[in-house]
Amino acid sequence: MRGSDKELIQNFLAGDGKAVTEVDRWVHQAAASYRRRLGGDWEDTLQDVHLELTRLLRTGAFRGDSSLKTYLWRVVSHACLDRIRATARRRFDPVEEVEQTGMLSLPPSQGKRHEQQDLLLRVLAECSDECQELWRLLFAGLSYREMSQKLDVAEGTLRVRVLRCRRRALQVRGELESDET
Amino acid sequence: MKCNAAIALLPWFLNDTLAAEEKVAVRDHLKGCAACRQELEDTYHAWRIFDAHPRPEDLIALAGEPDTVEPERRPLLERHLEQCARCRDEVQLIRESRQHFLGSEGAATTTAPVVGAMDSSMVPANDNRPGPGWRLAAAAAMILTLVTASGWWVSYQQRRSLHGELVALEAALRDAETGRLTEASARQHLEAERQAVAERAKELESQRVHAPANALQPQLNLPVVDIYPEDMVLRGGSGPKEETIQRPTVGEGIVFILGSQSAAQGPFALEVLEGSRVAWRGEGLRRQERGEFTVTLPAAILPGGPLTFQILDSSGKVVERYRVRLVP
Numbered sequence: 001m002r003g004s005d006k007e008l009i010q011n012f013l014a015g016d017g018k019a020v021t022e023v024d025r026w027v028h029q030a031a032a033s034y035r036r037r038l039g040g041d042w043e044d045t046l047q048d049v050h051l052e053l054t055r056l057l058r059t060g061a062f063r064g065d066s067s068l069k070t071y072l073w074r075v076v077s078h079a080c081l082d083r084i085r086a087t088a089r090r091r092f093d094p095v096e097e098v099e100q101t102g103m104l105s106l107p108p109s110q111g112k113r114h115e116q117q118d119l120l121l122r123v124l125a126e127c128s129d130e131c132q133e134l135w136r137l138l139f140a141g142l143s144y145r146e147m148s149q150k151l152d153v154a155e156g157t158l159r160v161r162v163l164r165c166r167r168r169a170l171q172v173r174g175e176l177e178s179d180e181t
Numbered sequence: 182m183k184c185n186a187a188i189a190l191l192p193w194f195l196n197d198t199l200a201a202e203e204k205v206a207v208r209d210h211l212k213g214c215a216a217c218r219q220e221l222e223d224t225y226h227a228w229r230i231f232d233a234h235p236r237p238e239d240l241i242a243l244a245g246e247p248d249t250v251e252p253e254r255r256p257l258l259e260r261h262l263e264q265c266a267r268c269r270d271e272v273q274l275i276r277e278s279r280q281h282f283l284g285s286e287g288a289a290t291t292t293a294p295v296v297g298a299m300d301s302s303m304v305p306a307n308d309n310r311p312g313p314g315w316r317l318a319a320a321a322a323m324i325l326t327l328v329t330a331s332g333w334w335v336s337y338q339q340r341r342s343l344h345g346e347l348v349a350l351e352a353a354l355r356d357a358e359t360g361r362l363t364e365a366s367a368r369q370h371l372e373a374e375r376q377a378v379a380e381r382a383k384e385l386e387s388q389r390v391h392a393p394a395n396a397l398q399p400q401l402n403l404p405v406v407d408i409y410p411e412d413m414v415l416r417g418g419s420g421p422k423e424e425t426i427q428r429p430t431v432g433e434g435i436v437f438i439l440g441s442q443s444a445a446q447g448p449f450a451l452e453v454l455e456g457s458r459v460a461w462r463g464e465g466l467r468r469q470e471r472g473e474f475t476v477t478l479p480a481a482i483l484p485g486g487p488l489t490f491q492i493l494d495s496s497g498k499v500v501e502r503y504r505v506r507l508v509p
Binding site: 026029030031032033034036037039040069070073074076077078080081082084085087088094095098099114117118120121122123124125127129131132135136138139140141142143144146159160162163165166167169170173 | 197199222226227231233238257258267277283484485486508509
C-alpha cells in the first residue's frame, strides 16, 4: 500500500478534518457521473457510500492492491449502481408476498450466490429475444391489455406466448442444473 | 375461476396489473388449489431468470479492469451485454465515471468493446407498433426538418464539446490540487480554474435546459411513442396510466407524439420535469397537422424514472400535462 494512501486512511478514520474533506471530495467526484440517474436519491446514496467506505477501511478490506482512489471509485460505482437498480426495479406487492411466505422451494445452489447468478444468466442467454422482450414489458409494469396493444397480438395469444416462455426457461434451467451435478 | 385461466394470468398477478376483480379471483383460486400454487412458484422462478443481470462488481470489472474478470466467466457476461440494453447502458455509465474520476490512473484499462451496440433488443416494441401511417410520416417529416434546420448556434455537439471542456477543466483542477504547481501559482491557478468550472457548469446547465429540440443530430431507428394528457379518459372507462417507456441508451433518442385534447391556441412552450426540476424546456411549440404536438428528445436529456411533460401557453399557464415513466 502506498504511504500516502495509508496516511490518508489513518487520518480519515481518526476523523482528521482535512482527510475527511479530501475523501468526501473524492466520493462526490467519483459519483458525479451517476448523479443524473440517481436523481432525488443522490444525497442518500452519498451518505450510504460514506458509511460503507468507513466500514471497509476500518475492517481493513482495502489491502493496497490498487490505489485508494481506484478502490474508492469501485465502492462508489457499486453503491450507485445498486441504488439505480433498486430505484428502477418496481417492487410489486404479490412478488414480495411470494418471497416472504417461505413457500418457495429454492434451487439447490441457492447458498452460493455467485454460481446461482451465473446459472440464471446462462439460462437467460438460452431464452429467445422474443421471450426476453415479453418479460421486460412485464417488469415495466404493463398489463396484458397494454402488452397486447403494444405488440399487436390478441390477449389470448400473448398469454400463451408468455406461458411458453416461462416453461422453456424452467426447462433450460433444469437441463443446466443437471449438467452441473 | 378455472385453473387454466388462473395460470395464464399469473405473470400479471405478479406484476400487479390485474383488474381488482381478476386479482381477487386469482388470489382466491390460489388459496384453494395446490397445483396452481406450484404454477405460481414456477412463474416466480421464471421471473427471477428473466430479471437476471450481472452483479455490479462484474460490470465494474468488465468496464474498468477487464483483465481482472475470470476468463471462464467473461463470455457469459459479454453475451449478456449483447442482449441487455440496460446493462450496456450501465457499462457506459461506469466507463464515463471512471474516465471522469480516474482519468489515466488506476489499473491497466484495456477496455473491452461494448458488444451488440446496435441490435434489435435496443428498439422497444413501439418501433414495430403499427399505427396510422400519417403519424410515422409526421415524425419522419419532423426529423428531416430538424436535420435541415439552420440558424441555431447551440447544437447537441456543441453541448458535448462544452461538457468535454468541463471534464478537462475539472482534471486541471485536480492537477492543481495535487500540488503539481508551485504553491503561489497553484493558488492562483486553482482559483481561476474554480471560477472557470463554475461558469462553464452554469453555461452547460442553461443550454441543456433551454436548447431547442432541433439541436438533435440525424439518427436512424428512433422509437416513436404516443402519449396522452393525464386527465384524458380512454374508451373503456379507465384513464390513461402513466405511459411506461424504455429509456433510450446513450446516443439515442425518442420521438414523442403528444395527443393533445386541448383547444388552446399557441404559441406554446414544452417543459420536461423530473419531480419539480425542469430537465428541459423548449420554446415555439406548435400544433401539427391533426392538432398533436411532437418532440424528439435525446437520451442525454432524459433521466430515468417518472417524468412530466407540461405544455404552457404564452402567459406561462399550464395547458396540459402528460405523465411518462422511463424504465431501463
